[in-house]
Amino acid sequence: MQPIIELKDVWKIYEIGSVKINALQGINIKVNKGEFVSVQGPSGSGKSTALNMLGSLDIPTKGTVYLDGHDISKLTESNLATIRGKKIGFVFQQFNLINTLTAKENVMLPMIFQGVEKEERVKKAEELLKIVDLQDRMDNRPTEMSGGQQQRVAIARALANDPEVILADEPTGNLDSKTGVSVMDFLHKLNKEGKTIIMVTHDEYTAKNADRIEYLVDGEITKTVKK
Amino acid sequence: MRSWLTLLGIFIGIAAVVSLVALGDGLRAAITEQFSDAGTDKLIIQAQNVGFAPPGSTAVNKLTVDDYEAIKKIRGFKVVAYRLLRSSSLEFSDTKTFSFFISMPEGNEERKLVEDAMSLEPIDGRMLKTGDKYKLVLGYNFFKNDIFDKKPKIGNKILANGMEFEIIGFLDKMSNPQFNGIVLINEDAMVDALALDDSVDIITGQVINVNDIDDVAERVKKELRKRRDVDEGEEDFSVETPQQAVETFNSILDVVQAVIVGIAAISLLVGGIGIANTMFTSVLERRKEIGIMKAIGARNNSIMTLFLLESGTLGLVGGVLGVVLGIIFAKLVEIIGNNFLAEGLIVARFNPLVIIGALLFGFLIGTLSGIIPARQAAGLPPVDALRK
Ligand SMILES: Nc1ncnc2c1ncn2[C@@H]1O[C@H](COP(=O)(O)OP(=O)(O)OP(=O)(O)O)[C@@H](O)[C@H]1O
Numbered sequence: 001m002q003p004i005i006e007l008k009d010v011w012k013i014y015e016i017g018s019v020k021i022n023a024l025q026g027i028n029i030k031v032n033k034g035e036f037v038s039v040q041g042p043s044g045s046g047k048s049t050a051l052n053m054l055g056s057l058d059i060p061t062k063g064t065v066y067l068d069g070h071d072i073s074k075l076t077e078s079n080l081a082t083i084r085g086k087k088i089g090f091v092f093q094q095f096n097l098i099n100t101l102t103a104k105e106n107v108m109l110p111m112i113f114q115g116v117e118k119e120e121r122v123k124k125a126e127e128l129l130k131i132v133d134l135q136d137r138m139d140n141r142p143t144e145m146s147g148g149q150q151q152r153v154a155i156a157r158a159l160a161n162d163p164e165v166i167l168a169d170e171p172t173g174n175l176d177s178k179t180g181v182s183v184m185d186f187l188h189k190l191n192k193e194g195k196t197i198i199m200v201t202h203d204e205y206t207a208k209n210a211d212r213i214e215y216l217v218d219g220e221i222t223k224t225v226k227k
Numbered sequence: 228m229r230s231w232l233t234l235l236g237i238f239i240g241i242a243a244v245v246s247l248v249a250l251g252d253g254l255r256a257a258i259t260e261q262f263s264d265a266g267t268d269k270l271i272i273q274a275q276n277v278g279f280a281p282p283g284s285t286a287v288n289k290l291t292v293d294d295y296e297a298i299k300k301i302r303g304f305k306v307v308a309y310r311l312l313r314s315s316s317l318e319f320s321d322t323k324t325f326s327f328f329i330s331m332p333e334g335n336e337e338r339k340l341v342e343d344a345m346s347l348e349p350i351d352g353r354m355l356k357t358g359d360k361y362k363l364v365l366g367y368n369f370f371k372n373d374i375f376d377k378k379p380k381i382g383n384k385i386l387a388n389g390m391e392f393e394i395i396g397f398l399d400k401m402s403n404p405q406f407n408g409i410v411l412i413n414e415d416a417m418v419d420a421l422a423l424d425d426s427v428d429i430i431t432g433q434v435i436n437v438n439d440i441d442d443v444a445e446r447v448k449k450e451l452r453k454r455r456d457v458d459e460g461e462e463d464f465s466v467e468t469p470q471q472a473v474e475t476f477n478s479i480l481d482v483v484q485a486v487i488v489g490i491a492a493i494s495l496l497v498g499g500i501g502i503a504n505t506m507f508t509s510v511l512e513r514r515k516e517i518g519i520m521k522a523i524g525a526r527n528n529s530i531m532t533l534f535l536l537e538s539g540t541l542g543l544v545g546g547v548l549g550v551v552l553g554i555i556f557a558k559l560v561e562i563i564g565n566n567f568l569a570e571g572l573i574v575a576r577f578n579p580l581v582i583i584g585a586l587l588f589g590f591l592i593g594t595l596s597g598i599i600p601a602r603q604a605a606g607l608p609p610v611d612a613l614r615k
């Protein structure tokens with residue numbers, strides 16, 4: 001089976017003045033459809049950098065990123081944006097909602113970029129906000145919501161274009177543990193329903209539920225644990 | 228707040244263009260109307276500053292009755308007449324006002340020429356005849372009477388510069404509202420009543436053959452250059468057909484308008500730079516938003532379009548404010564002009580094309596100023612944009 005995302009000998013080197021930081025040092029990861037992959041490691045080990053590569057938000061200094069079989073360096077910017085928007089949903093630690101838009105508008109935004117009809121956008125956004133249990137918060141702005149509610153809006157947004165993959169970088173990092181568990185439960189449920197999930201977390205809970213854990217230290221994968 | 232300041236340049240520039248074009252067009256229309264009443268077979272001869280001076284202005288070396296006599300002898304004229312144009316007091320039923328007096332010439336042919344050239348028609352009573360000394364004809368405004376306490380009637384006595392005259396007629400309404408306030412008076416009476424010397428304000432000549440009009444004009448110029456001792460190209464007088472007079476005026480107006488549009492253009496340029504600056508700041512402030520949008524599938528083009536629309540809207544808003552301000556300013560000038568100068572002299576004419584053009588231009592400037600900031604926004608790599 002063709003992996004949905006593959007990193008092949010991916011390097012990321014930051015040069016700050018004369019200092020070189022090897023954030024990633026030739027990592028190889030294959031993620032198959034339906035998998036739940038957890039990325040763990042100490043702070044500064046390159047987890048976020050790796051996740052950004054997996055989500056094609058960043059371009060490697062060296063090496064190749066395949067998204068659904070396409071070498072992303074060979075795609076035009078506009079094609080890549082479209083594929084990313086369709087195949088991948090992001091959930092960030094800082095929620096990253098647009099504060100000037102309501103919950104519903106935030107969820108509709110990815111669909112606008114894919115050219116979805118207005119009627120359908122509204123219907124889908126309302127549906128998704130119901131799924132994350134925010135039916136009575138649809139017209140609130142992010143600043144009027146709690147962290148847990150914001151993260152659920154972000155998850156609804158990530159699901160807007162029915163992506164195959166959800167990428168989450170410490171999605172519970174800014175939430176209290178109880179809210180964090182409910183978000184985790186939800187993501188886990190999505191995985192059960194067939195979504196591929198790649199998540200950075202320090203959380204023990206996830207470690208138990210993931211199909212696979214990749215351990216990163218100093219930009220290298222030091223250990224892979226499969227269930 | 229910063230956006231409002233940004234718009235200042237745009238809206239001042241556009242307001243200037245809209246109001247001045249409106250006022251200029253109004254003036255142009257008034258002048259064209261004034262001269263279009265006269266036929267194509269007439270020449271108008273006036274003393275003149277080097278620049279443009281209104282008839283009757285004192286700062287010029289005036290034409291004289293002798294000049295008139297000399298012009299009359301020039302080959303090609305059917306009839307030549309001169310007019311005096313002076314402002315003087317008019318007193319009736321204890322109200323005093325100042326009016327523009329225009330003299331009617333002696334001979335019948337000359338009289339008819341002036342009546343033709345100015346399209347004078349009585350609405351009540353009759354026109355002046357030879358020998359009507361101490362009689363006068365009043366303009367339409369007096370007939371309507373919004374000037375004196377009591378409505379003047381045919382046969383009433385009226386004081387012109389303190390001298391008693393009898394009213395024998397009223398003029399019909401004229402296309403140029405400025406002419407509705409005039410007083411017609413026979414030339415000998417005018418010289419008498421206003422104690423005038425032998426200077427002459429306007430000489431009008433009707434040519435025998437319209438095709439010769441340019442030759443006749445040349446002969447007049449030659450004669451006047453000799454009499455007034457000026458070189459060719461330095462004439463302190465003008466010999467023009469009514470159309471040429473309009474053109475001369477229009478060309479001066481064109482220059483004035485061009486200068487003002489030029490100043491407005493600088494203001495617009497400054498406004499454009501202001502918008503660009505605001506957009507750059509906006510891109511900086513919204514780096515994160517741009518990153519988010521890219522992460523959820525926005526193409527560079529979508530980001531670009533978003534920012535261009537925003538800057539275009541900024542420009543359009545500036546344009547709308549400018550148009551509104553321009554209209555208000557032009558109307559204000561019109562109202563002030565009507566109250567303190569002559570009624571109907573300054574009329575603001577709003578050309579819808581100019582207004583639509585100004586709005587489009589505002590949008591265009593906004594959009595153009597947004598191009599570089601928008602490209603910068605679109606080109607941000609998503610990870611970099613997302614980082615705080
Ligand atoms: N834009 C950048 N410029 C320079 N260095 C960077 C940049 N982004 C990341 N780094 C460096 O790359 C390394 C990996 O960073 P990364 O953010 O991937 O770590 P992380 O594992 O996600 O850490 P954390 O658990 O704290 O989020 C770090 O040493 C970091 O300082």
Ligand SMILES: [Mg+2]
Nearest residue numbers: 047048049169
């Ligand atoms: Mg991180």
